[in-house]
Amino acid sequence: MSFINYSSREINCKIVYYGPGLCGKTTNLQYIYNKTNPETKGKLISLSTETDRTLFFDFLPLSLGEIRGFKTRFHLYTVPGQVFYDASRKLILKGVDGVVFVADSQVERMEANIESIENLKINLAEQGYDLNKIPFVMQYNKRDLPNAVSAEELRKVLNPRNVPEFPGVAPTGVGVFDTLKAVAKLVLSELRKGGQG
Amino acid sequence: MAQQLVMYEEEFHRINAVCDRLTKDANAKVVFIVDKNGQLIAAAGQTQHIDTTSLASLTAGNVAAMGGLAKLIGENEFPNQFHEGAKDSLYMTLVGGRIVLVVIFDNRTSLGLVRLRIKKASDELTKIFEQLTKRSEAPGAGSPFAEISDADIDNLFSE
Numbered sequence: 001m002s003f004i005n006y007s008s009r010e011i012n013c014k015i016v017y018y019g020p021g022l023c024g025k026t027t028n029l030q031y032i033y034n035k036t037n038p039e040t041k042g043k044l045i046s047l048s049t050e051t052d053r054t055l056f057f058d059f060l061p062l063s064l065g066e067i068r069g070f071k072t073r074f075h076l077y078t079v080p081g082q083v084f085y086d087a088s089r090k091l092i093l094k095g096v097d098g099v100v101f102v103a104d105s106q107v108e109r110m111e112a113n114i115e116s117i118e119n120l121k122i123n124l125a126e127q128g129y130d131l132n133k134i135p136f137v138m139q140y141n142k143r144d145l146p147n148a149v150s151a152e153e154l155r156k157v158l159n160p161r162n163v164p165e166f167p168g169v170a171p172t173g174v175g176v177f178d179t180l181k182a183v184a185k186l187v188l189s190e191l192r193k194g195g196q197g
Numbered sequence: 198m199a200q201q202l203v204m205y206e207e208e209f210h211r212i213n214a215v216c217d218r219l220t221k222d223a224n225a226k227v228v229f230i231v232d233k234n235g236q237l238i239a240a241a242g243q244t245q246h247i248d249t250t251s252l253a254s255l256t257a258g259n260v261a262a263m264g265g266l267a268k269l270i271g272e273n274e275f276p277n278q279f280h281e282g283a284k285d286s287l288y289m290t291l292v293g294g295r296i297v298l299v300v301i302f303d304n305r306t307s308l309g310l311v312r313l314r315i316k317k318a319s320d321e322l323t324k325i326f327e328q329l330t331k332r333s334e335a336p337g338a339g340s341p342f343a344e345i346s347d348a349d350i351d352n353l354f355s356e
Contacts, residue, residue: 003236007209091261095234191342
């Protein structure tokens with residue numbers, strides 16, 4: 001859950017990038033890290049194995065500017081995508097404000113995508129969240145690969161709720177910031193609703 | 198679902214005062230307060246050379262991982278953790294089930310003294326955070342974001 005500090009006039013929100021192994025979650029964060037001003041970002045922390053697979057999480061703090069005198073800060077996390085790291089994935093979802101699902105567009109990864117999104121639903125539910133209610137956006141990554149499935153097909157299988165979706169090529173940045181902006185907007189809109197409730 | 202954490206001026210000053218006093222009483226280098234979701238709440242002592250944001254996130258990750266381990270062996274939590282380094286050591290204590298008190302210290306003090314002082318500080322912090330929870334649950338304690346417009350949100354992304 002977001003943290004509102006009236007004393008330092010800051011608001012901090014947590015966004016988690018979820019998806020199957022090797023879908024490009026860490027690459028999304030690395031691209032954001034490389035393309036943002038040093039003043040607006042903190043260190044990119046990656047807890048990974050020797051072969052650069054995410055072991056626990058990546059973390060990137062990002063400042064987006066002020067809204068009504070409050071500094072807005074987003075903490076971006078990735079989960080380890082490999083199936084057997086499920087215990088770690090659950091921990092990282094604690095206190096989440098918004099989720100980005102990074103899907104791997106390659107046809108041979110369709111099953112892994114489906115398995116991962118089902119796993120996301122279950123793990124969120126364990127924390128008391130409903131994927132149908134929390135801020136959620138979808139990125140269809142690896143659109144540049146020849147074996148990529150059509151966006152329509154991905155939508156049919158992964159996005160029946162029709163949340164905002166973006167084609168992505170994370171290493172070159174295609175769709176990376178569009179995805180981040182979309183989820184950040186949804187999180188801020190949710191905060192507004194929270195205030196009315 | 199975890200409740201949203203809201204910090205007000207008065208409690209923030211009281212928490213900082215507890216951290217300052219703990220730093221002095223325990224002869225510690227740095228004292229941090231982090232919430233379990235990885236947000237830094239307060240810091241005192243020699244914080245200049247420490248990346249406090251990263252520290253907060255890694256503390257939360259560590260506490261979450263150890264909590265997961267505790268459950269695997271039938272414990273609810275490990276409320277205290279001590280990590281000993283060559284020069285600096287680190288002590289983490291769960292306070293009120295919601296926040297983590299982190300103390301970094303070197304050989305100018307002792308683990309015994311640090312533990313003793315942490316106990317007192319953690320009792321005080323428990324009370325302050327209980328009060329904070331009550332206050333944010335009180336009617337009329339809405340989000341400062343209740344009034345923002347779509348334009349405000351769009352402006353953030355205009356550059």
